Amino acid sequence: MAGKQDLELYDVTIIGGGPAGLYSAFYSGMRDMKTKIIEYNPTLGGKILLYPEKIIWDVGGVPPISGEGLIRNLTEQAMVFEPTIVLNQQIMNLDRLSDGTLLLTSNTGEQHHTRTVILAMGHGIPKMRKLEIEGADRYEVTNLHYTVQELAIFRDKHIVISGGGDSAVDWANALQPLAASVTVVHRREEFGGHERNVLRMKESCHEILTSYELTGLHGSGASVEGVTIKHVETGETRTLELDALIVNHGLTTDLSPMLAWGLELGEYNMPIVDAARQTNIPGVFAAGDLIQYDGKLRLISGALVDGGTAVNSAKRYLDPEAHSQAYVSSHNQKFKEKNKELEQQPVAVK
Ligand SMILES: Cc1cc2nc3c(=O)[nH]c(=O)nc-3n(C[C@H](O)[C@H](O)[C@H](O)COP(=O)(O)OP(=O)(O)OC[C@H]3O[C@@H](n4cnc5c(N)ncnc54)[C@H](O)[C@@H]3O)c2cc1C
The missing domain is CATH 3.50.50.60 (FAD/NAD(P)-binding domain)
Known part of the structure; x- marks a missing residue:
């Protein structure tokens, strides 16, 4: 097993590859952070993997789409800034190192070194x-x-x-x-x-x-x-x-490893977060079905909003001078080249 000194340090490591985790990865790329997603399943998609042929109507701006189609779109968007994807690993431990960074250890023994963490674990690992x-x-x-x-x-x-x-x-x-x-x-x-x-x-x-x-x-x-x-x-x-x-x-779900990480937990062992989706552990943020706060929207749309907010909080944790959110995509120079390519295929964007 690699020692900590051999591990690549990430700005953000997202635990969970469902809608909250996938959107967090995209938005983290918009904020220029070096990003990794770790998912227990062999594929990304989270709970939507349980209903690939169902038609989903209630995601803002997305016409009725199958679960499989939505996973495809969320994944394509998540990959825009090429995050590192780690599959088939369940994170078991979260530890703070003496330099303030965080070390995650998975069930395979592999370790992941990171400056911040976004917990996007839904209700845990869903199994029928x-x-x-x-x-x-x-x-x-x-x-x-x-x-x-x-x-x-x-x-x-x-x-x-x-x-x-x-x-x-x-x-x-x-x-x-x-x-x-x-x-x-x-x-x-x-x-x-x-x-x-x-x-x-x-x-x-x-x-x-x-x-x-x-x-x-x-x-x-x-x-x-x-x-x-x-x-x-x-x-x-x-x-x-x-x-x-x-x-x-x-469904049965398994969130048991998280119970030992020192998080302040509320009803049903859901981590308590503030409006910035910050948990009680500095540098650890959370998004999606996992969390509870007043007014929480327990839908895919709600998970996406949580993801963006958690990323913004992680960015400000690493750089308190940073803007409170990314520059809107429609005016963001990051997309200039990509937009040119898309404009060559007018049907695809209009
Ligand atoms: C049958 C059904 C139908 C639904 N229909 C709709 C609908 O029509 N519209 C709608 O908006 N919502 C719907 N939902 C709800 C929607 O699926 C959830 O709100 C959404 O998936 C939450 O996303 P999430 O990313 O927070 O969590 P999840 O989708 O649960 O993803 C969490 C991921 O984290 C992984 N994970 C957990 N623990 C670990 C760990 N320790 N290490 C590594 N990985 C871990 C899990 O394997 C999982 O892939 C439906 C849900 C179900 C069950």
Whole structure:
């Protein structure tokens, strides 16, 4: 492992490659700071990776776009000033060195040396809650799905969806027109999500089985071919045959390493920040779903605003004489050459 003296010193290191982290990286480049993003997942995008085919309407100035499309755009923007990207590492430790700089250590043992940090870790590392039933691991590689990455693979299939949150309802509605049948199994009577979507699901899906839970998986080795479901009150059991099983039992998240970093934490262990998105640790700022403050907008748009504000605060921490924000992009000389190139492709910018 490299000692601290061998490590390249960054102005800003961003932990988390979701919308908050990606926009922070772009804006940090606008402020001439040497920037690194560290992300646990093998790809950038944060929680949007969980809903790549959903259509997102509520990002300012962006017409309806798929999750995948928005990740592509956020990533392209983040790369404008060529930050260093480190994937597949979870930051476990944050330590202050005697010279006032910070040292981050990841689960692989790799260390990262930085003058400031922006925490953009969302609710932690998001993972779909797995089914704790014998055989579930084995079928994950074939036809047991925890997210819907591509609708087309479910065409003409008999599908069982287990779960009743908004994602389960959305997937049922999205799959129903192309699947041979969609059956929804949910352990409660009530469903999450918009009332109109729940109604549409109830009217269009093959069967809605409420107060049932999955208790068994049946298959002949490679794939799951059926499930046993049990009524939560009466104990009655039924068997359903299927071609594909989608399990949407919510998310688990892991923020546990952060709890030992000395941050002042509020409700749900969210770091408390001031209006400048500064935490109680000097040089450590935070953005996005991770944080709580009065008026917090818990949307992608809110994460982007937090990112810009956190970057401005990091800049002023390093250089108290610096302007409070970057020069607006429409008048910023940094983009002069890039604008010339774009103007050669009028359709792309108009
Ligand atoms: C199903 C669903 C649908 C949604 N739909 C919309 C919508 O239509 N419109 C909208 O505005 N919002 C929507 N949201 C909310 C939106 O996705 C979040 O507000 C947004 O992703 C928050 O961005 P973030 O960057 O703060 O966090 P995240 O997107 O959660 O990204 C945090 C990243 O940090 C990484 N990370 C965490 N801890 C570490 C660590 N220690 N080391 C390294 N990496 C780490 C995680 O792996 C993750 O990639 C939706 C959310 C869900 C779950």
